[in-house]
Amino acid sequence: MSTESDIREFLASRRAKITPQQAGLPAYGGNRRVPGLRREEVALLAGVSVDYYVRLERGHLAGASEEVLDSVANALRLDDAERAHLYDLARAVARRPARRTKHAPGPLPDSVLRVLDSMTDSPAFIRNGRLDILAVNRLGRALYAPLFADHGVQTVNIARFQFLNPAGRDFFPDWEESLNTTVSLLRTEAGRAPGDTGLTGLIGELVTRSEEFRTAWAKHNVRLHHTGRKAFRHPAIGEMTLDFDAMELPSQPGLTLTAYSAEPTTPAHDALHLLAAWASAEDVSAAADRG
Numbered sequence: 001m002s003t004e005s006d007i008r009e010f011l012a013s014r015r016a017k018i019t020p021q022q023a024g025l026p027a028y029g030g031n032r033r034v035p036g037l038r039r040e041e042v043a044l045l046a047g048v049s050v051d052y053y054v055r056l057e058r059g060h061l062a063g064a065s066e067e068v069l070d071s072v073a074n075a076l077r078l079d080d081a082e083r084a085h086l087y088d089l090a091r092a093v094a095r096r097p098a099r100r101t102k103h104a105p106g107p108l109p110d111s112v113l114r115v116l117d118s119m120t121d122s123p124a125f126i127r128n129g130r131l132d133i134l135a136v137n138r139l140g141r142a143l144y145a146p147l148f149a150d151h152g153v154q155t156v157n158i159a160r161f162q163f164l165n166p167a168g169r170d171f172f173p174d175w176e177e178s179l180n181t182t183v184s185l186l187r188t189e190a191g192r193a194p195g196d197t198g199l200t201g202l203i204g205e206l207v208t209r210s211e212e213f214r215t216a217w218a219k220h221n222v223r224l225h226h227t228g229r230k231a232f233r234h235p236a237i238g239e240m241t242l243d244f245d246a247m248e249l250p251s252q253p254g255l256t257l258t259a260y261s262a263e264p265t266t267p268a269h270d271a272l273h274l275l276a277a278w279a280s281a282e283d284v285s286a287a288a289d290r291g
Helices: 003-015 039-046 050-057 066-075 080-095 110-118 138-143 158-164 175-192 197-209 211-217 267-290
Strands: 124-127 132-136 227-234 238-248 256-261
Touching (some): 003 050, 003 080, 039 066, 050 066, 066 080, 080 175, 110 132, 110 256, 124 138, 138 267, 158 175, 158 197, 158 211, 197 211, 238 267
Antiparallel strands (some): 124 132, 124 256, 227 238, 238 256
């Protein structure tokens, strides 16, 4: 991945989404060669010269001031996630690391693992920006059972399972929403950590092997993922839609704890009780096999 090309394609894709009417500009003539704003129109809205904006869109964000980045973000009507991504890309191109480094965080603190295990009524797990599941509690492992089914996989990765495992489409019934969320999270992480060789390798694998991933990746969409709802089709429990909250771990930069829950007396709450009972039965069966 080239940061300059990411900048170029990201800014061009955001520019294409805004019409002159939306930007409050007159649209002269009926024949426009671009679907959204022209570069000179973005430059006008941002208060910079056309030559300077063209240079920015070609990937030369190094040296651009916060005021300029804010002006461009305002002109393109970027949301919070897109604005943060633009700043990440500017920082990445300014750093220009001499070589890519493999991201290898240390082990999770025991205190964090104890907190995770204490969440007995909520499926929960800790992931990194590549969507590797680094730790999971009992209910979380039960919920994500299809991902852990392949015992040959050392590190469970949500994106790799979703796009490359035939069971992925069935496990995530709201396929389009789930697909776009996963790709947007990886695109966001690519802006934050352009030197992460593990991330680069994962994206290269997915782009090569999955046309759906490749198409979604080319859209350059990014997003924040703090709270919401997610649907699952569990092989033993059936369909359930759970609320989730994702919390970054301040002591472990780049890691996120995600926990699922459901309102009492709802079908989703009943499904969690069934999941817990199923997990207990699986534990008994596993213990019998070991004995």
